[in-house]
Amino acid sequence: MHILVVGGGMGGTILANNLARRLSGEIEQGSAKITMLSASDKHMYQPGLLYVAVGKMSTSELYRDQKSLLEPSIDFKVDPVEKFDLDNNSVTTKSGKKVSYDILCIATGSRGNAAGIPGLAENACQFYTESDALAMYKKLQKFEGGKVVVATGVPHKCPMSPLEITFFLIDYFKKRGIWDKVDLHYTYPIGRVHSLEPVANWAAPEFDKLGVTYETLFNMKEVVPGKVISEEDSSAEFDLLVTVPPHKGMQVIEDNELGKGGFIPTDKKKLNMEGRENVFVLGDTTNLPISKAGSTAHFEAEALGENIAALVQQGEPVREYDGKVFCFIEAGDGKATYAMFNYDNPPNPQAPTSGLHWFKTAYNRMYWASARGII
Amino acid sequence: MSDRILVDAKNTFCPGPLMELISNMKMADVGAELELLSTDEGSAADIPEWVNKVGHEIIDSFKEDDVLHIVVKKIK
Numbered sequence: 069m070h071i072l073v074v075g076g077g078m079g080g081t082i083l084a085n086n087l088a089r090r091l092s093g094e095i096e097q098g099s100a101k102i103t104m105l106s107a108s109d110k111h112m113y114q115p116g117l118l119y120v121a122v123g124k125m126s127t128s129e130l131y132r133d134q135k136s137l138l139e140p141s142i143d144f145k146v147d148p149v150e151k152f153d154l155d156n157n158s159v160t161t162k163s164g165k166k167v168s169y170d171i172l173c174i175a176t177g178s179r180g181n182a183a184g185i186p187g188l189a190e191n192a193c194q195f196y197t198e199s200d201a202l203a204m205y206k207k208l209q210k211f212e213g214g215k216v217v218v219a220t221g222v223p224h225k226c227p228m229s230p231l232e233i234t235f236f237l238i239d240y241f242k243k244r245g246i247w248d249k250v251d252l253h254y255t256y257p258i259g260r261v262h263s264l265e266p267v268a269n270w271a272a273p274e275f276d277k278l279g280v281t282y283e284t285l286f287n288m289k290e291v292v293p294g295k296v297i298s299e300e301d302s303s304a305e306f307d308l309l310v311t312v313p314p315h316k317g318m319q320v321i322e323d324n325e326l327g328k329g330g331f332i333p334t335d336k337k338k339l340n341m342e343g344r345e346n347v348f349v350l351g352d353t354t355n356l357p358i359s360k361a362g363s364t365a366h367f368e369a370e371a372l373g374e375n376i377a378a379l380v381q382q383g384e385p386v387r388e389y390d391g392k393v394f395c396f397i398e399a400g401d402g403k404a405t406y407a408m409f410n411y412d413n414p415p416n417p418q419a420p421t422s423g424l425h426w427f428k429t430a431y432n433r434m435y436w437a438s439a440r441g442i443i
Numbered sequence: 444m445s446d447r448i449l450v451d452a453k454n455t456f457c458p459g460p461l462m463e464l465i466s467n468m469k470m471a472d473v474g475a476e477l478e479l480l481s482t483d484e485g486s487a488a489d490i491p492e493w494v495n496k497v498g499h500e501i502i503d504s505f506k507e508d509d510v511l512h513i514v515v516k517k518i519k
Binding site for chain 2: 184222223227257258259263264265285287299300301314328329357358359391393395407409411412414415
């Protein structure tokens with residue numbers, strides 16, 4: 069039984085490690101094999117980019133060697149997939165190798181698509197790649213005051229990031245002693261300041277207390293120097309624009325026509341690709357109407373690991389993914405809270421505490437154990 | 444009717460029905476019809492609010508078995 073995992077991000081890594089442990093006997097006997105194909109020999113801790121953008125983390129803390137995170141039995145290759153031949157259970161890689169599989173797990177993730185908003189890349193800050201986060205920090209260091217606007221594209225990964233970057237910006241300006249020279253204006257695509265109603269109900273009064281103005285039902289359409297214009301025919305002038313860009317799935321998913329926008333149609337509980345019983349999808353790559361977040365990938369990987377191992381050992385799956393998501397929310401001023409929910413239970417976030425901020429800070433380092441499947 | 448794009452956002456909290464509609468509208472062609480399914484009580488108000496503000500058109504809206512169906516046509 070050959071299990072192929074495509075993608076070495078959080079979901080793919082946790083899944084591969086989970087399977088390697090559950091199927092250790094079969095792997096040793098030679099009746100099962102796990103291969104991972106990835107575009108990079110490095111694993112990035114993406115939530116760290118938020119911290120890099122405001123100078124709270126160095127880029128060296130973002131990376132580990134991918135191989136160091138994997139169980140030794142996993143055959144890891146830096147040779148990304150270019151073609152999927154699902155009808156014949158095989159993929160072709162960049163180096164031209166054809167790799168056949170019995171079970172395929174696609175965890176290629178998502179990417180910021182600034183090109184989807186004319187003028188965004190040239191006129192705005194972003195923080196979803198290392199280079200963008202560093203560029204944003206450099207701009208912040210030169211900023212001496214003025215109108216700062218935060219704007220968010222749809223869809224995007226890390227649903228808490230619009231709020232977190234706003235609270236981190238406030239912390240940063242206060243630390244620099246220029247908060248009294250900043251006029252901070254937050255915009256958001258739907259009719260409240262966050263997609264999660266309890267989070268919005270907490271955040272809006274915090275904005276009021278801090279003097280942050282906000283405009284909802286604001287979907288970026290275009291950015292020109294000094295002004296961001298919305299689909300709703302509104303606009304906001306800025307001296308500094310900080311954005312969460314709209315996202316797409318990876319190019320290879322679009323090139324192979326596996327899903328519109330690069331997001332693969334996926335069963336919300338079984339996590340198989342619609343119409344394919346031996347192809348599974350997890351993390352940002354799915355088209356599921358749930359958070360594109362690391363924790364989503366993590367919990368999906370745990371459910372899939374158990375199910376795929378059961379498929380191999382017993383012939384059928386044993387559980388369903390229940391939609392579980394857990395997101396920390398850095399609230400600034402040394403405090404954080406979290407939102408935890410699943411398909412059936414809504415979130416009920418509590419007031420931010422310093423304890424939770426320190427837990428998040430610790431998790432920024434414990435993540436590597438999480439990727440290895442230890443915690 | 445057969446080309447209508449179904450956006451099943453039942454029992455979703457984040458990003459939620461309106462954001463799912465916005466994401467899918469972006470990928471749809473002008474003239475496409477999208478049928479959003481939602482169990483969120485707020486959708487009955489917030490989706491028409493956004494649709495009207497941005498200039499799309501609500502073709503139909505009905506409730507069936509506690510599920511709200513809103514059909515939106517992409518105008519621009």
